[in-house]
Amino acid sequence: MRFRSLLYVPASSERFIAKAHERGADAIILDLEDSVVPAEKQAARERLLDAVPMAGRNGAKVFVRINSEPGLQKADALAACQAGAFGLYIAKTQSPDQLHILASHVEPIERQIGRDEISFVPLLEDAGAVLEARAIARFRRVVGLATGGEDLAAGMGAEPLPEVLRLPKLMVHLAAKAEGKLSFGTLSTIADYSNLESVGAAAREAKAHGFDGASCIHPSAVSILNAAFSPSVERIAWARTVVEAAAAAEAGGRGAFVLDGTMVDAPIVARARRILDEVSQ
Numbered sequence: 594m595r596f597r598s599l600l601y602v603p604a605s606s607e608r609f610i611a612k613a614h615e616r617g618a619d620a621i622i623l624d625l626e627d628s629v630v631p632a633e634k635q636a637a638r639e640r641l642l643d644a645v646p647m648a649g650r651n652g653a654k655v656f657v658r659i660n661s662e663p664g665l666q667k668a669d670a671l672a673a674c675q676a677g678a679f680g681l682y683i684a685k686t687q688s689p690d691q692l693h694i695l696a697s698h699v700e701p702i703e704r705q706i707g708r709d710e711i712s713f714v715p716l717l718e719d720a721g722a723v724l725e726a727r728a729i730a731r732f733r734r735v736v737g738l739a740t741g742g743e744d745l746a747a748g749m750g751a752e753p754l755p756e757v758l759r760l761p762k763l764m765v766h767l768a769a770k771a772e773g774k775l776s777f778g779t780l781s782t783i784a785d786y787s788n789l790e791s792v793g794a795a796a797r798e799a800k801a802h803g804f805d806g807a808s809c810i811h812p813s814a815v816s817i818l819n820a821a822f823s824p825s826v827e828r829i830a831w832a833r834t835v836v837e838a839a840a841a842a843e844a845g846g847r848g849a850f851v852l853d854g855t856m857v858d859a860p861i862v863a864r865a866r867r868i869l870d871e872v873s874q
Contacts, residue, residue, distance in 0.1 A: 594654070594736070594775070594874075595619055595805075595806075595871070595874040596619045596620050596654070596737070596775060596777065596805060596806040597619050597805070597806040597807075597818055597819045597821075597822035597823060598617070598618045598619050598620070598806060598807070598808075598809060598814070598815045598818035598819050598822070599618065599619065599620040599621075599622050599656070599777065599806060599807070599808040599809070600613065600616055600618035600620070600621055600622065600808070600809055600810075600812065600815055601622045601624050601628065601658070601808060601809065601810045602621055602622065602623055602624065602648065603623075603624050603628040603629055603637075604623040604624055604625050604628075604629060604637040604638070604640060604641065604644060604657070605628070605629045605630075605633045605634075605636065605637040605640070607640070610623070610640075610644045610647055610648055611647065613647070613648040613653075614647070614648055614649065614650040614651040614653065615651070616812040616815050617815050617816060617819065618653055618809075618812075618815045618819075619653060619654070619806065619819070620653055620654045620655070620656055620679075621648040621649065621653050621654075621655050621656070622655075622656045622657070622658050622682050622808060623641065623644055623645065623648060623655060623656070623657045623658070623673075623678070624657075624658045625637055625638060625657060625658060625659055625660055625665075625669050626658050626659065626660050626661070626684045627684075634660070634665065638668060638669055638672045639672070641657060641672045641673055641675075641676040641678070642672070642675065642676045644676070645657070645673070645676035645677050645678050646676075646677060649679075654679040654680070655677075655678050655679055656678060656679060656680045656681065656682045656714065657669065657672075657673035657676075657678045657680075657681055657682065658681075658682035658683075658684055658716075659673065659681055659682070659683060659684060660684060661683075661684045661685035666683075666695070667695070667698050669681075670695055670698060670699050670711075671698070671699060671702055673711065674699045674702050674703060674706075674708070674711050675702060675706065677708065678711060679711070679712060680711055680712035680713060680714055680736060681695075681711060681712070681713055681714070682714050682716055682739070683695065683713055683714065683715045683716060684716050684718070684741075685716065685718045685719070685722075685741075685744070686715035686716055686717055686718075686722055686729060687719075687721065687722055687725070688722075688725055688728070688729065689725070689728050689729055689731070689732050692713060692715065692729065692732045692734065692735070693732070695713075696713075696732075696734055699711055710734060711734070712734055712735075712736045713732065713734040713735045713736065714735070714736060714737050714738065714739060714777070715729050715730075715735060715738055715739075716739050716740070716741050717729065717738060717739070717740050717741065717745075717765050718740070718741035718744035718745055718748070719744065719745060719748040719749075720745070720748060720749055720761070723740070723745070723761045723764055723765055724764075726738060726764060726765045726768035726769070727768040727771055727772060729768075730768045730769050730771070730772040730774050731772050735772075735774055736774060736775055737769060737774050737775030737776060737777050737805065738765050738766075738768065738769040738774060738775075738776060738777070739765075739776075739777040739778050739808065740758075740761060740762045740765045740778050742758045742762065742778070742781075742782045743782060745758065745761060746758065746782075753782040754781075755780060755781035755782075758780065758781060758782060759780050759781070762778060762779075762780050763780065763802070765778075766778075766802065766803070766804060770803060775805045775806070776803065776804050776805055777804065777805060777806050777807055777808060778799065778804060778807050778808070779795035779796055779798065779799040779804070779807050780795065780798055780799060780802065781795050781798075786809060786810055786811040786813070786814055787811075787813075789813060789814065789817055792809070792814050792817055792818075793817045793820075793821055795807075796817065796818050796821030796822060797821045799821075799822075800821055800822050804822075805822065806818065806822050807822070823871070824868045824871055824872060828868055829868060829869070829872055831865070831868075832864075832865035832866070832868035832869050833865075833869065834852065835852065835857060835861065835862060835865035836862065836865050836866060836869060838850060838852050838857065839857065839862045839865075
């Protein structure tokens with residue numbers, strides 16, 4: 594799975610949903626949480642049956658961000674499951690126990706309609722959740738983790754500055770990677786979506802740290818995220834050269850070799866192969 598760009602779309606907006614499939618995002622996140630006012634949440638939930646297939650018409654995976662309040666969360670999850678959503682973005686995830694409860698709630702519906710298990714992306718949005726990140730990542734349905742920078746900073750009584758968010762976001766990132774899961778986000782906040790230069794710089798930095806993709810709230814950021822989280826032409830050419838040279842070295846009985854004046858050994862070859870795997874997805 595490749596999720597370089599995950600575009601949030603309010604599940605209450607028929608106009609935005611109708612155009613979501615045209616934006617080029619790898620995934621669409623139909624939002625039932627922050628972008629939907631309380632009075633419209635039920636109607637937005639009921640709209641998922643049409644909105645999920647509509648948003649995924651061009652092949653993008655469709656997630657639904659569900660509310661954190663228990664009464665809303667279960668109803669949101671069931672509706673997303675019945676509508677055929679690929680996964681749930683679970684707002685304000687606190688612990689693995691919360692995920693067990695949610696999984697138990699959707700399992701009967703999955704069996705009843707004969708669908709694959711719905712995937713989970715927990716959103717860790719407070720200090721306690723960050724400290725539980727690896728246990729949360731270990732849960733079987735989890736495909737990736739994300740950190741809610743704005744809520745995290747607010748909960749700590751802090752400002753959402755890069756130096757404030759960097760450590761907790763890296764902690765969540767390391768937890769995801771330690772469990773072989775995807776990691777979404779950047780090391781700073783990109784709430785100012787209109788500053789596309791800043792969005793691109795943040796995404797490229799995240800890619801250098803091994804993040805797999807990031808979410809955005811405006812379609813203008815989609816192409817920037819897709820480019821930032823994809824290997825460049827130069828990087829692909831380098832990877833092919835390394836892999837070809839490694840095959841020749843192995844045939845000659847050498848585990849390490851020199852390429853363009855640089856020593857190449859197993860970790861570098863693994864990095865090159867990973868780049869080529871990204872291209873083939």
